[in-house]
Amino acid sequence: MKKLAVSFVVVATTAAVLAVPALAGTTSVKVGDDYFVRKGGATVTVKKNTTVKWVWTGRNPHDVTASGPQSFRSGSAKKSGSYSRKMTKSGTYRVICTVHSGMKMTLKVK
Amino acid sequence: MSRLCTALAAGALSALVAVTLAGPATAASTPKRTSAKLKLSTKTTTTTLKDGTQRIHYSYGPVHIAPGQNSIFVEPNDLKPKVDGYVTRFAPNLILADGTIPRVDVIHLHHAVWLVNQSPTWGAGEEKTTAAAPPGYGWNYKTSDKWLMNHMIHDLTPTPETVYITYDIDFVPKTDPKAKSIIPIRTEWMDVIGGGYPVFDAIKGTGKLVNGKRRFTYPDDDPKANAQKAAHQWRVTKDGTPVGTAGHLHPGGLYTDLNVTRNGVTKNVFHSVAKYWEPAGAVSWDVSMTATPVDWKINVNPGDVVSTTATYDTSKASWYESMGIMATSVADGHHGVDPFTQSFPRTGQVTHGPLAENRGHGGDPIGLPNPMKLLDGPVVEGKQVLIDGFIYKQGNMTGVGMAGRPPVVQQGKTFTFVNKDAPKGLTGQVFAASGGDLPIYHTITSCKQPCNKSTGIAYPLADGDVTFDSGELGYGPGGFTAAANRDTWDVPKNLPKGTYTYFCRVHPFMRGSFRVVPNKT
Numbered sequence: 001m002k003k004l005a006v007s008f009v010v011v012a013t014t015a016a017v018l019a020v021p022a023l024a025g026t027t028s029v030k031v032g033d034d035y036f037v038r039k040g041g042a043t044v045t046v047k048k049n050t051t052v053k054w055v056w057t058g059r060n061p062h063d064v065t066a067s068g069p070q071s072f073r074s075g076s077a078k079k080s081g082s083y084s085r086k087m088t089k090s091g092t093y094r095v096i097c098t099v100h101s102g103m104k105m106t107l108k109v110k
Numbered sequence: 111m112s113r114l115c116t117a118l119a120a121g122a123l124s125a126l127v128a129v130t131l132a133g134p135a136t137a138a139s140t141p142k143r144t145s146a147k148l149k150l151s152t153k154t155t156t157t158t159l160k161d162g163t164q165r166i167h168y169s170y171g172p173v174h175i176a177p178g179q180n181s182i183f184v185e186p187n188d189l190k191p192k193v194d195g196y197v198t199r200f201a202p203n204l205i206l207a208d209g210t211i212p213r214v215d216v217i218h219l220h221h222a223v224w225l226v227n228q229s230p231t232w233g234a235g236e237e238k239t240t241a242a243a244p245p246g247y248g249w250n251y252k253t254s255d256k257w258l259m260n261h262m263i264h265d266l267t268p269t270p271e272t273v274y275i276t277y278d279i280d281f282v283p284k285t286d287p288k289a290k291s292i293i294p295i296r297t298e299w300m301d302v303i304g305g306g307y308p309v310f311d312a313i314k315g316t317g318k319l320v321n322g323k324r325r326f327t328y329p330d331d332d333p334k335a336n337a338q339k340a341a342h343q344w345r346v347t348k349d350g351t352p353v354g355t356a357g358h359l360h361p362g363g364l365y366t367d368l369n370v371t372r373n374g375v376t377k378n379v380f381h382s383v384a385k386y387w388e389p390a391g392a393v394s395w396d397v398s399m400t401a402t403p404v405d406w407k408i409n410v411n412p413g414d415v416v417s418t419t420a421t422y423d424t425s426k427a428s429w430y431e432s433m434g435i436m437a438t439s440v441a442d443g444h445h446g447v448d449p450f451t452q453s454f455p456r457t458g459q460v461t462h463g464p465l466a467e468n469r470g471h472g473g474d475p476i477g478l479p480n481p482m483k484l485l486d487g488p489v490v491e492g493k494q495v496l497i498d499g500f501i502y503k504q505g506n507m508t509g510v511g512m513a514g515r516p517p518v519v520q521q522g523k524t525f526t527f528v529n530k531d532a533p534k535g536l537t538g539q540v541f542a543a544s545g546g547d548l549p550i551y552h553t554i555t556s557c558k559q560p561c562n563k564s565t566g567i568a569y570p571l572a573d574g575d576v577t578f579d580s581g582e583l584g585y586g587p588g589g590f591t592a593a594a595n596r597d598t599w600d601v602p603k604n605l606p607k608g609t610y611t612y613f614c615r616v617h618p619f620m621r622g623s624f625r626v627v628p629n630k631t
Contacts (some may be wrong), residue, residue: 034269060177060269061500063508067477075267075510076501096480098508099619100267101215101470101565107270 010060022042026051026084029105033058035085036105043106053084056095066107068093111155118591135430139506143387146466149209151276154189155275161287164281166191169376170259171274172207175217178500178531178550180264180592181538181617182307187224187259191281196248196292199260199280201240203235204263210555214395215567215618217468220262221273226255230299233437234276236395237384239356240461243295243439244404247280247353250294262592266617268500275309295353295439300368302328302342302434303335306589309431312362312422314577324424325364328434344416351410352416353446355438356401356461357382361394361567362422362429368436370408370449371415379449379458381407382436387464394567396468396499398460406455407446427573430555430615433594471561478507479514480560481623482609487515490624491523494598497552497583498530500614502622507562507611516609520630524600527554532584532597540587548574551582551593552614554601561611565619572615592616595628 027046030037031054054064054074055106056098057071061077069091074083087093087109097103152169159165170188191197204219206212214236224232232241233250239541245247263385265271282289301308318328329342357366368380380402388396409415420434447454487504494502495517504517519525532549556574563569572579578601581594588595605626612622 030418034267060267065477065508067475069218071477071479073477073510076508076513077499094476096476096564098476098565100269101213101472101619 018069019087021097029054031058031059031062031064031097032054034062034097034100034103036097036103038049041103043108044107046110048087048090048109049088050109051084051086053082055082056080062097063099065098066093066095068107120471125521132404135285143464144466145384147471148211148466149213150205152205152207152209153224157282162286163386164283166279166281168278168279169205169274169276173261173263173275175265175271175273175515176548177268178265178617180220180262180551181548181586182260182262182540182590184258184260186282186538190255190257190338191251191255191279193283193285194288194290195281195283196227196294197251197279198243198485199247200232200277202232202238203276205276207274211465211467212271213396214467215472215565216266217271217273218264218266218395218612219275221260223260223460224277225258225260228256228258229297231297231435233358234275235358235396235433237358237397237399237401238462238465240402241356241437241439242461243399243604244353246291247295247441248292249296249437249439264541264616267619268410268566285582286450293441293445295441298352298438298440299343300342300344300355300436301439302418302420305420306344307580307591309433311426312334312429312432314424314426314573314615315426317422317424317631321462325421326424327419327421330419331535336364342417346410346414346416348442349444350410351441351443352379352410352438353417353441353445354374354402354406355380355436356458357384357399357420358433358435359384359397359399359420360435361397362387362392362424362427363434364392364421364423366418366420366434366436368411368438369417369419369460371417372413372450375450377449378456380406380436380458383457385460390473390568390569392570393427394468394471396464396471397589397620398462398568400458400594401461403455407457408449408454409444411569427571427610428577428579430572432581440603468567470566472564472569473497474564476560476562476564478621480562481507481516481611482506482559484515486625487512487517489519490525491519494526494528496528496530500531500550500617500620502527505622505624507623516625517602517625518625519604520628521607521626522603522629524603527583527599527601528578529583529597530556532593534585534597537585537587540590547586549586549593551584551616553578553616554621555576555615556601556610556614557611559609559611561613561621570618570621574610574612576605578609
């Protein structure tokens with residue numbers, strides 16, 4: 001853990017020196033029928049300030065409803081499109097589709 | 111969550127046990143939940159049991175389930191034994207194409223009834239009771255018998271699915287020497303209502319007060335039931351012996367009773383109890399029913415009237431479209447005891463323990479807003495709020511911004527919900543083979559605020575402080591449907607001011623709210 005923390009600091013410092021804004025980029029998450037990422041669900045870990053983009057790829061209606069350090073949601077179920085959210089608070093989020101019992105994922109923001 | 115994990119872990123070791131058990135499960139210790147990994151075949155297979163009896167596994171399907179469907183079908187069924195003989199045990203189930211059993215909070219076996227020469231003979235509800243004839247008895251089977259499958263498989267989500275209805279028959283061919291000593295039985299279908307779609311509503315707060323709790327018994331406590339009374343009575347015309355029975359109930363049901371009336375005196379002959387594995391109590395399909403012990407045999411005489419009642423817990427919630435059935439196997443002649451003068455067991459044991467498919471109980475916080483705290487939505491009095499694509503278009507709890515806010519109506523005024531997912535003219539068909547689109551029925555049913563937790567077999571419930579229910583909006587075949595045969599519902603004008611939360615009891619992930627404000631005029 002200590003080693004990891006150190007290397008992170010190094011990266012951050014380098015970025016600061018280069019005067020590049022601390023853009024953590026975008027991570028895409030698949031919204032399939034009826035699962036997130038892959039069947040059986042998954043844990044996705046991103047850096048703070050990453051924008052997570054959920055992308056609908058299936059035929060059934062789904063939503064993204066999350067609880068954790070903050071609650072957020074994509075709105076009522078839809079069959080296509082995407083939903084993006086910049087994750088500004090670290091912690092563990094539990095993300096579900098309210099339509100489909102058992103359709104869930106864990107989102108860790110570090 | 112932790113109770114769920116514990117139940118799953120505990121169930122891992124008990125794979126197959128509850129389903130393959132021939133006898134009743136013992137009630138002495140809490141049985142373990144079956145494994146979620148249990149798989150059944152989608153093909154017909156035959157195994158031979160130790161005593162030489164054949165166990166034939168049938169798989170009826172594929173049955174294609176349309177998004178959100180809640181329709182009844184009757185279809186020919188040729189999946190039956192190839193030779194004459196006796197059926198001594200019947201164990202039903204429901205599986206997906208991969209052989210796994212679907213979660214009950216996703217795909218739900220409302221019923222499957224096996225009709226033999228048009229008489230209902232075996233049935234399955236989500237409690238999946240095994241029907242076992244006592245030793246020495248068997249349902250008489252002839253290859254010339256015409257079988258029909260009457261099924262109602264309910265899709266709780268917009269995801270289409272393919273399922274199979276399975277049944278394991280223990281079978282003794284007529285040519286087997288054992289067949290000579292088997293006494294034939296038939297099924298007397300003891301339903302609290304006869305014909306059509308036999309359901310009643312057990313409304314919260316109705317029924318008798320027993321030790322501070324509400325107990326609603328059908329038909330006794332339903333004033334509308336008198337006209338139908340004749341339909342649920344079996345008037346005995348020749349000597350007979352009921353040799354087995356078990357109750358069928360829906361969530362909220364506590365017990366069914368089988369009664370015999372002779373010369374004006376009524377005697378209870380079996381009390382089938384709902385054993386709830388559900389941690390929240392008598393509120394879900396996580397239940398098993400007790401069945402008669404093997405030595406239960408009751409003599410009935412010509413002139414006797416056999417009837418059944420079903421009792422529900424109406425203390426905390428309403429139970430819509432409830433059922434009460436005691437499929438009773440009967441032999442000709444007298445083989446048992448006189449129920450009025452001799453002693454016999456009135457209670458029995460469950461036929462299986464808790465099932466893995468009932469593991470999704472619901473009720474966990476998921477981050478949906480509390481509608482009580484939302485700002486007012488648009489004023490809708492005299493207007494329509496549409497239900498379209500499984501969404502209440504105003505006030506849906508997953509909605510963001512204005513769409514998620516409760517529509518507002520003044521006290522004494524109303525607005526109208528319209529179900530666009532089941533328009534007039536779309537009725538579905540009794541025979542699935544005829545195909546076509548199916549209507550998707552929705553309800554507006556009050557649930558206790560905030561009603562914003564995760565969906566499962568035990569959440570949400572029809573437990574609003576003020577009780578209301580729209581019926582299943584949409585159209586279906588006459589007398590053979592859960593549908594209200596209208597597609598609109600007017601919000602009652604007499605509601606006290608406040609924010610109301612509701613759900614669709616057909617698709618309980620659908621949640622919404624509306625708000626009643628004081629009349630300004």
